[in-house]
Every structure is written in structure tokens, then in C-alpha cells.
Amino acid sequence: xxxxxxxxxxxxxxxxxxxxxxxxxxxxxxxxxxxxxxxxxxxxxxxxxxxxxxxxxxxxxxxxxxxxxxxxxxxxxxxxxxxxxxxxx
Numbered sequence: 032x033x034x035x036x037x038x039x040x041x042x043x044x045x046x047x048x049x050x051x052x053x054x055x056x057x058x059x060x061x062x063x064x065x066x067x068x069x070x071x072x073x074x075x076x077x078x079x080x081x082x083x084x085x086x087x088x089x090x091x092x093x094x095x096x097x098x099x100x101x102x103x104x105x106x107x108x109x110x111x112x113x114x115x116x117x118x119x120x
Contacts, residue, residue: 040111047108054100065089
């Protein structure tokens, strides 16, 4: 692996790590809004949904977001770090 390729993948790994961290922060903010009741106050009367319906919608969305964050950011980051860790030879 040439130095420019190594630098490219090192930069890409740094970007993927930051995207993974931002995705986790988004999920925690979403969970905080859900647990604080702000989601129910805003979306409940607006869409005429019960608390159960809102929970199903938001927890499904959070599960999908978590899956996307892990599949598209964490796994590629881990794979790149493993490849870059290998000794040259």
C-alpha cells in the first residue's frame, strides 16, 4: 500500500469515526426527547396518535437509525482500522 493510499484510508477512517459518534449523539438526543415527553406534546395532538402509536413509530425509527449507523459507519471504520494496522510487507 502506497503512502497516499494509506493516508486516504486513514482520513476516511477518521471521517467514519466522527460520523459514527455523531450518529450515536443523534440517537441519544432522540431518546432524551422521547423520554422527556416533548415528542408526545408535539406529535400527539398534531397527528392524533396515541402514545403507543408514537412509541412504535419512534422506537422503530431509532432501531433503523441505529442499524444504519452501525452498518454504514462503524463496520467500515473497524475494517479500515484492521487493514491499516497490518504490518507492511
